[in-house]
Amino acid sequence: MADIAREAGVSPMTVSRAFKSDAYVNDETRKAILLAADRLGYVMDSMASGLSSRKTGFVAVTIPSINNANFADTVRGLTEGLLENGLQVLLGYTNYHLEEEERLVRQLLTRRPEAIVVTGGKHTDKCRAMLENAGIPVIETWDIPADPIDSVVGFSNADISAMIVRHLVATGRTKIAFLGGDTSRDTRGFDRRRGFVRAMEELELDATRLAEAGPPPISMREGAEALTRLMLKWPDTEAVMCVSDLAAFGALTECQRRGIDVPGKLAIAGFGAYEISDICVPPITSIDPHCYQIGVLSAHRIIGLLTDDPDRKTASQTVLEPDLLIRASTFSEVQS
Structure with a gap:
């Protein structure tokens, strides 16, 4: 501030006031001080000012x-x-x-x-x-x-799962799986799985088709690998709810590699309304959480x-x- 004061021809106290929006300094002086600060490359120490303002x-x-x-x-x-x-x-x-x-x-x-x-x-x-x-x-x-x-x-992460389950059941599918990650770390993913299980049980459907996909965040590759394991264990699965759109896209591409028709043979839904879920073929049903x-x-x-x-x-x-x-x-x- 002393350097700026010398450059602008004012006192250091005037420089201090010029940097405070609620302190009075006439417009011409403030402009001169700010121009001097700009020429010198001065950046106000917000930590120091915070000591007095407590902000x-x-x-x-x-x-x-x-x-x-x-x-x-x-x-x-x-x-x-x-x-x-x-x-x-x-x-x-x-x-x-x-x-x-x-x-x-x-x-x-x-x-x-x-x-x-x-x-x-x-x-x-x-x-x-x-x-x-x-x-x-x-x-x-x-x-x-x-x-x-x-x-x-x-x-509610649990409630969105119920939305997807109801939609999939409305299309005539009852053998539905959930594809997710390590639920001990991803607490919101765990709630989505919990919501899936609850919704399936309320509809008196099998809620045990739960496929792990690794530690979060679940990648597209991990979604593809989990889909492979899921279909080996439950080959009659009719629909998969994925913990995220990235996992769903991975599952979709694995289906295409294996010649599994989506949605004819297997329906896939995700979460997150990612751009990739809207532009892939076919586009993936998803949840937009805003x-x-x-x-x-x-x-x-x-x-x-x-x-x-x-x-x-x-x-x-x-x-x-x-x-x-x-x-x-x-x-x-x-x-x-």
């Missing part, structure tokens, strides 16, 4: 995977929703490990974020205790936890809590209604 200007976020388009869309919606209030996102990824989430949350909280957004509603006991005592808004997303910590923006909207609604909730703006505040629990996108991978002559 750091960022929101911490944890997601399970950084290469998952669904979570990327949520972060994009959150980032764009926070931008107008000058808040930035500090991102960490857990790789689907609750213990890693605990470590990240501990580290992020030492940075004094103004709010924290976490993916899912299941946490270690220590992580939950830290979030409960953080003293900042906490948003749990992509889930509807039974015992929320603070605010929730999400949907990933971007999860981020936007989380941002609105945070801003409402931080600014005490009644027009910005939303309900502490926002439940989204995912859409079932029925496509050609589940159409067949089975339908009447």
